[in-house]
Amino acid sequence: MASDPAALRVTLRIDGGFAHLPGLARPIALNAAQLGDEHAAQLQRLCDSACAVAPTRKASRAAAVPDGRRYRLTVDLGDSRREVTATDPVETPAIAELIAFVEKHGQR
Amino acid sequence: MCNAADHESRPRSMLCILPPYILREIAKNGTAEQRAAALEALGVDQAIRDQRAAAAPASRLASAIPPKRTGKRAAPKPRRTIYTAAGSQKLPGKIVRKEGAAASGDAAVDEAYDGLGATFAFFLEACQRNSIDDAGLPLDATVHFGRKYDNAFWNGSRMVFGDGDGKLFNRFTVALDVIGHELTHGVTEREAALVYQGQPGALNESLSDVFGSLVKQHALKQDAEAADWLIGAGLLAKGVKGVALRSMKAPGTAYDDRVLGRDPQPAHMQDFVRTTDDNGGVHINSGIPNRAFHLAATAIGGKAWEFAGRIWYEALRDPRLKANANFAAFAKLTVAVAGRLYRPRGREAAAVAKAWQQVGVL
Numbered sequence: 001m002a003s004d005p006a007a008l009r010v011t012l013r014i015d016g017g018f019a020h021l022p023g024l025a026r027p028i029a030l031n032a033a034q035l036g037d038e039h040a041a042q043l044q045r046l047c048d049s050a051c052a053v054a055p056t057r058k059a060s061r062a063a064a065v066p067d068g069r070r071y072r073l074t075v076d077l078g079d080s081r082r083e084v085t086a087t088d089p090v091e092t093p094a095i096a097e098l099i100a101f102v103e104k105h106g107q108r
Numbered sequence: 109m110c111n112a113a114d115h116e117s118r119p120r121s122m123l124c125i126l127p128p129y130i131l132r133e134i135a136k137n138g139t140a141e142q143r144a145a146a147l148e149a150l151g152v153d154q155a156i157r158d159q160r161a162a163a164a165p166a167s168r169l170a171s172a173i174p175p176k177r178t179g180k181r182a183a184p185k186p187r188r189t190i191y192t193a194a195g196s197q198k199l200p201g202k203i204v205r206k207e208g209a210a211a212s213g214d215a216a217v218d219e220a221y222d223g224l225g226a227t228f229a230f231f232l233e234a235c236q237r238n239s240i241d242d243a244g245l246p247l248d249a250t251v252h253f254g255r256k257y258d259n260a261f262w263n264g265s266r267m268v269f270g271d272g273d274g275k276l277f278n279r280f281t282v283a284l285d286v287i288g289h290e291l292t293h294g295v296t297e298r299e300a301a302l303v304y305q306g307q308p309g310a311l312n313e314s315l316s317d318v319f320g321s322l323v324k325q326h327a328l329k330q331d332a333e334a335a336d337w338l339i340g341a342g343l344l345a346k347g348v349k350g351v352a353l354r355s356m357k358a359p360g361t362a363y364d365d366r367v368l369g370r371d372p373q374p375a376h377m378q379d380f381v382r383t384t385d386d387n388g389g390v391h392i393n394s395g396i397p398n399r400a401f402h403l404a405a406t407a408i409g410g411k412a413w414e415f416a417g418r419i420w421y422e423a424l425r426d427p428r429l430k431a432n433a434n435f436a437a438f439a440k441l442t443v444a445v446a447g448r449l450y451r452p453r454g455r456e457a458a459a460v461a462k463a464w465q466q467v468g469v470l
Binding site: 015016017018019020021022023024025065066067068069088089090091096100103108 | 372
């Protein structure tokens with residue numbers, strides 16, 4: 001990935017789950033430009049790690065388990081777009097950490 | 109632990125699990141409902157199984173009935189193991205409480221343990237089913253899954269519960285019907301194996317809500333009229349405008365909150381929601397069959413698990429219920445099962461048929 005943290009934008013969509021409620025289905029957006037330098041750099045690292053381990057789109061279409069949630073992360077940087085998807089339980093630490101970071105710092 | 113059953117004409121019950129826990133926090137959100145429950149673990153009387161076999165000649169039941177035995181035998185007992193993921197998403201996590209061990213002092217651990225016990229007791233006493241697979245399958249659950257994780261799910265072999273974020277949701281073990289809901293996914297998986305998409309998926313979800321609610325009603329010894337018919341009462345954190353995640357009695361009215369939005373569940377087929385989200389709206393359109401069950405149970409009256417619950421359970425187990433069944437297929441089956449279990453065109457079958465008509469399915 002390119003290395004301009006300020007241009008990084010991440011969108012997280014959470015779908016399904018026992019508590020599938022309309023308000024929670026709204027996407028969560030996070031712009032690195034809105035973060036301090038330290039958090040922006042952390043977001044960049046997390047995105048790089050998650051994109052590096054993300055399964056192929058075909059492989060990531062695994063059926064959700066009953067009441068499991070689906071996660072779709074869209075990582076935009078300039079003209080480049082990467083998509084990372086996962087379902088519960090998110091067993092890949094790099095993806096779980098990125099989801100947690102976006103949930104914590106992003107806005108619906 | 110409960111350990112008693114004999115072979116008298118009726119199962120003997122023992123007061124065996126007194127969950128001190130579950131619903132202390134349910135007064136949050138202004139519902140003010142306090143729950144206290146004493147659970148009985150009953151032995152399964154062979155006579156009940158024999159009656160049931162006679163009443164259900166052509167079903168999966170046959171393979172589930174153990175050989176007739178003579179003399180005394182121990183009642184089935186749960187075999188529970190509770191794990192903690194300690195904030196990670198690694199399953200199964202570390203064992204924190206095994207069957208028979210004393211309370212841990214960790215509310216989520218003890219609620220999961222007691223909730224699994226209540227669910228096991230419900231399926232044993234009300235459905236004569238010995239655990240998820242009707243063969244005594246051990247019950248495993250993992251709590252403290254993830255960080256501020258707002259969900260609970262069934263992964264095919266265990267129940268998994270998050271702690272909630274504390275702002276929108278309390279911990280997911282707080283509501284007994286949620287625990288019953290997740291375990292019922294395991295039952296459905298082993299019976300009709302309804303696909304988790306569209307109408308069969310919404311039916312799958314509805315069955316988990318139906319039996320989740322019945323687990324709670326059974327624990328509280330409530331009549332259909334007295335039950336709250338809510339799914340996840342106590343789960344919404346203080347300050348959230350709502351009483352639960354879903355209402356079986358009045359789908360679409362459980363919450364209306366600035367952050368969470370408004371309960372989108374339809375109560376009638378004319379409002380069926382077509383969407384690609386949520387596996388085709390499995391948690392949304394489940395409101396329709398949920399309401400049908402409530403209508404049938406309250407029309408028949410008494411304890412909901414004794415008649416309506418039994419009809420739904422036997423329909424779930426009926427080999428005619430296909431994995432891709434839609435609402436109408438399940439509805440027709442419940443009417444047929446009601447006639448077979450009780451009387452063709454009797455009051456039970458009529459109540460079930462009318463309930464499905466009232467929600468626009470039949």
